[in-house]
Amino acid sequence: MIEKLQLKTNVKLGTLATHLKFVGGIVPNEDGRLPRTDTGEIIIVDGISRLKKLSPIELNATQFSYFPGLNEDDVSEVISRLKAIGLEIQFILMVGGADPMNPEDEDAVADMLLAGVETAKKHNISICSSTSIEEWMQEGATPKEGSDYQTAIEQNVKLHSRVFSEGGIADSCIKEWHIEFLRSIEFQTFTNLQKAWNIVEAMNKGVGQKFFKVLIDTAHCGDSDLSMEENIEIIHAIGKADQLGIFHASSPTTRGCLSTDDGWISALLRACAETGKLEYVLVEAFHHEDEALAPLRERVEGHGIDTTDGRTYDQLMLDGVVDIARRINNLSARNIL
Secondary structure, three states, X not given: OOOOEOOOOOOEEEEOOHHHOHHHHHOOOOOOOOXXXXXXXXXXXXXXXXXXXXXXXXXXXXXXXXXXXXXXXXXXXXXXXXXXXXXXXXXXXXXXXXXXXXXXXXXXXXXXHHHHHHHHHHOOOOEEEEOOOOOOOOOOOOOOOHHHHHHHHHHHHHHHHHHHHHOOHHHOOOOEEEXXXXXXXXXXXXXXXXXXXXXXXXXXXXXXXXXXXXXXXXHHHHOOOOOHHHHHHHHHHHHHOOOEEEEEEOOOOOOOOHHHOOOHHHHHHHHHHHHOOOOEEEEOOOOOOOHHHHHHHHHOOOOOOOOOOOOOHHHHHHHHHHHHHHHHHHHHHOOOO
16 A cells, blocks of 8 residues: 655645535435435545545545534444544534524524534534524625624624533533634625634634634635735734634635635635644535535526536545645745644
8 A cells, every 4th residue: 555645744634525515415304314325325424535545645634514403323423434534523513594693593593503512522523613603695685884793793792602601612522613704695794804803703702712713715715805915914813813723725716626726725825824823724625516506606607617627526626635735745844834
């Protein structure tokens, strides 16, 4: 067996499972059961295990999308199988059908997040992430500004502080919770890095400690209204405040092959490295025919085009992993990381 190349740094490299499609790959059915292959393997396990085996670079971590109502046996199977091949599992706490900014939806969102928190505690998961600051693709939504913006932050602080308290997180295995903003159209209010940091700082004040962090996703940064230079400046400030740790290497707009990123990944990865706070770099791509993302393809020009260039999605992801690993090692060689 050829020995896998290792990263020359303590940063951990991994992937998400979004290339396997949400519909038919990640999202459970009405009974909470996860999709399986014809041979009975859970598709997430099958796909991520295959990447782990084929990758010429050692993979260390993966993020698992936890949906409320997931069958506990399936969750246990995913976690045990992926841990068995040497992967650290992080949770992405999924919410839907309710708006975290709306006080009337607080109970519904809190219940969804608490379900994920309890499952994370059961399986000794130390890092969670979420986009639980705004409802995805909310019809008729308009950007909140001025006092409405501050009210939206305050409601999010109230919601997430409640989950932190009721979930007993302070005395649990969960040590970090990374908040990810989304591009405009997906979100309407928290649509750039500065706004994400505004809310994370407020949430940390709410719980009295630096528990929440800002997840740096290059796709959303690149699709926001802030320039590359502005994003870099904010990343440096977030790092100085010790509220940074996870980096999603994902291409703006296309969300496909990392070669379509037009320089955003390399620039923001270096910025994160310069902070000294970077802990995880995770490669993320979306399948261009995923049924769940049809609304984005309809509304975002350039999203969902086929960037495979004749490759399978396994190969597209592996090419991304190798590209990012080389970047990380060369950042280390230049004493930036």
